Amino acid sequence: MSSLKKIFPVNKKDFIHAGEASIYVKNLLKSLQIDPKIIRRASICGYEGEMNVIMHGGEGSLFLEINPDKVTLDISDNGPGIENIELAMKQGYSTASERYRELGFGAGMGLPNMKNNSDEFAIESEKGKGTRVQMVFYTGGGGHAG
């Protein structure tokens, strides 16, 4: 079985490169010509995950694995972590500062959107240690993925 693994560094406060990893992932998926709807979902999730590391997290990375039947995104960082995950998952909950909100970030929809747009979603976090979000998208294994 063929698979493609790739890792992209994502670091806190690096707004200049924000979104680059997700754009790269999106274009890889486009060249495989998998269903555009799945590509859209995966790139929305990748982008939200990337932004969370940049806004709230620490040093981290976006890990991508493409298999014939699924795409996995694994985004982790060694930042401050999330104290109350249940609260963080609530729509509209955000600890983003006023400054971020003025830039259009911090609507508190990132984690809920990631959960809604992925087929499998898992989040783990420990205060002071870091955060990890894993998402899986099933591609049906059809087309040319094999």
Place this chain on the structure above:
Amino acid sequence: MQGDTKHLSPYVYFDERLCIGCYHSVRVCPTRAIRIRNQKPLHFHEHCIGCGECIRVCPTGAMRAVTSELTALEKDHISVALVSPVLYSQFPGIMPEDVLNALRRMGFQHAADMSYFLEMFQCAADEFIARNRISHQAPWPLISPVCPVVVRLIAFQYPSLLPHILPIMRPVALMAREVIRRIIARYGVTKEAITLYYINPCPTKMSPERLTFHHEQPCIDKVLGINDVYPELFGLLEKMQKGDRPDLPPDQFSYGVTGHSLIWGMSGGEIAGMKSERTLAVSGLKETIAYLEKIEMGLFQDLDYIEFRTCPEGCVGGTLTGIDKYLSKNFIQKAMLNMGLKKRVCQDEILCLYDEGGFQAKSSLAKLAQRFAAQKKPLSIRELSEIDNILEKIKGTDCSACGAPDCKTFAEDLVRGKASMEDCLFMKKAQ
């Protein structure tokens, strides 16, 4: 046309005798449609979206825009010049009305000014936005249909964004329709007796069948670059400045140029005349691509409308202009102060026409997107891994010596069997 000049794509002529096999065009092509093989360019013309970047950077003039040639205007036809507002900005210090009169001296029976149709378009666009904010039918943000390179870029590289393109007829199409209607009414002729020339700064709007690419019925017969008419107009305008003014009766198609129409040629000019405030104007090819990538990821949904122009600074930065874009900009900004930003369209009339479907664009973009998609063979996961491995090995400096625009494209060509490892300078050195 000279012997060795050939149609490269619907938009570009290529003269092999002038080509020195350099990498300038290879590197700027946004769809990576050019390679150098044995010091000669290899063109994948079916990937050309007509952005004109290759024409801009070619140092020898081997790449030229395809325009209808300005031969003698046909005597038995009623020739009408449809004028892009960018034309006025090519003649700093000269009244737009004089530019229109000079065109009539050149032999066009009528020279039609676009101002009124720009206002119509903006009014209809505002209406579409307002209605869809309520009905939630359109995806956000909407994308301006005006720049033909942008719509083709979307068809080529971002087909999932096709539903974002505002489905309103472009100003030039609204104009062509109205001009034809009025000429038929006035002269009692058929459409066949009328030749519409569109004079504009863009190499991509050429010829009727190409016009259908973006949204509307083919109404325009011939297209001229501003640089095609610039020298002759310049001479005529000079004469007119010196007092040699012909006694031309007023033209029924001069709607009176306003600040709104002049500013249209600059980036931001389209949204400046719109009511919606959640708008953005982006110009430049790289900048446009960066934004399209993000819209495709679901960003900017809080915006109503984005005006894109792939030329720097907007249409004043078009490939086929007569003077530098910053000079035009300067003139527009000064002239606007005198002209003001008055509007003339009657909103109620526009709404009537809107409800009758008078603005609905019949787009053939989906078909175009299918044509593009058919040319793109998908890569497999294994092939993508291979590309990664190759890139790792050649340590990408993007030198282009292999004839590809960058290492990633070279690696993809290699995997697709369209290039060989020996083409890579770095690998040669390593051996």
